[in-house]
Amino acid sequence: MANIDYAGLFSNGQDKQASPFTSPSRDQQLLGFAAKQNEALTGRLGGMFGLQQQDPVELAKTQLVGLDPTKAADQEQFIKLLNIIDPGKAAQFKQQLDAKKAKSVAAEAAAKLEQSRYDIQRGDVADQLRLGNKKLDIDEEKIKSKALETTQVKRFDKERGENVIDHVLKSDPNVVVKTVLAPQNAMEEYASIQKVINEAGNLSNAANIKERAALNVANMLEKYKPAAGFTGTLVEWVKAAGGSQDEASATRTAAMALVTGEAIASLPQGPATDKDIELARKGTPPANADAAYLASYARGVAKLARRESRYYMDKSSWFSLHNTPKGFLSSQTIKRVEETLEGMTSPTQLEMMKKVRASYGEANEQDNRIVFENTFGFDLKNLDQDYELAKQVVEKVTGGN
Secondary structure (H helix, E strand, O other): OOOOOHHHHOOOOOOOOOOOOOOOOHHHHHHHHHHHHHHHHHHHHHHHHOOOOOOHHHHHHHHHHOOOOOOHHHHHHHHHHHHHHOHHHHHHHHHHHHHHHHHHHHHHHHHHHHHHHHHHHHHHHHHHHHHOOOOOOOOHHHHHOOOOOEEEEEEEEOOOOEEEEEEEEOOOOOOEEEEEEOOOOHHHHHHHHHHHHHHHHHHHHHHHHHHHHHHHHHHHHHHOOOOOOOOOOHHHHHHHOOOOHHHHHHHHHHHHHHOOOHHHHHOOOHHHOOHHHHHHHOOOOOOOOOHHHHHHHHHHHHHHHHHHHHHHHHHHHHHHHHOOOOOHHHHHHHHHHHHHHHOOOOHHHHHHHHHHHHOOOOOOHHHHHHHHHHHHOOOHHHHHHHHHHHHHHHHHHHOOO
């Protein structure tokens, strides 16, 4: 039985309202005992005279003494009886009980979150052990004979970009015996690849529509002969050229989407960078832009859309040929680097590239790279390294084909 402050419960609200869970004094214990004695005496008198001597409040008090509000099974009846004695205290007790339940639910949620964090940390520890080349003298026969009990833990390996299964010791889940690639459901894998192919095809078609719309705006602006001194926004220029506000808005919206899309990463650098595309990448044209500027901007949007269409066509083809996303981004890196280098054709550009590459590993390497980057807008060594790494990845996926 929990320690209950019955004196506080039966005080009719005259004393300070205390929690029914506070420890009782000797007087409070005597009061509870007296209540039980009173119940027994009343029962005997009732038996003698055939009368019930207690009113509902007194009866509730005697019944309340036999309940334990700390037990879930007693709590509902405890509140009902307390409500007969003092509705205010019954409401207070119910509020305290609800608060405790809410706190318990919050604590349970926190415990689940902590367990989740532990599971993640356990995976990190397993990674660290493996990266530390921790070798265990364990062979397959011992595992098969269950001389060493293991269990399987499936997780996503960030370095491999695939799901793997860790065989960990049951006695110590932090010790990984071996790691193998997780088997894949052939139908699920096929459906996933087909979904990417279909999405890429749809995005390529959508980019074609953007290109045609932007070209239409560019052609209107180039044919329009504005009055001397006319300035205005893109919308005003297009409307003056005989177009609609929707056409201008569509061009501007397309530009914002294109410069933040996937295809932008495959754009070449340095002298190969298209000037029209650069205008489109700068964002919304200034309010005082003339028709020539806006026409170039619209053509830049069209060229970005054309590249985006090509990007998604490449993606669809890659997934169709290789049935995997591995290597696709590297193939786009190769394309970007080659286009960048194709733009470096003048004797001066070729000589500077030769000089920088000859200085790799030498004392003057950093100075040469800085001068080159300031001149052409990209770091040649980083470009060369990206190119070699991308070729290795693609060759591994394609087998050199």
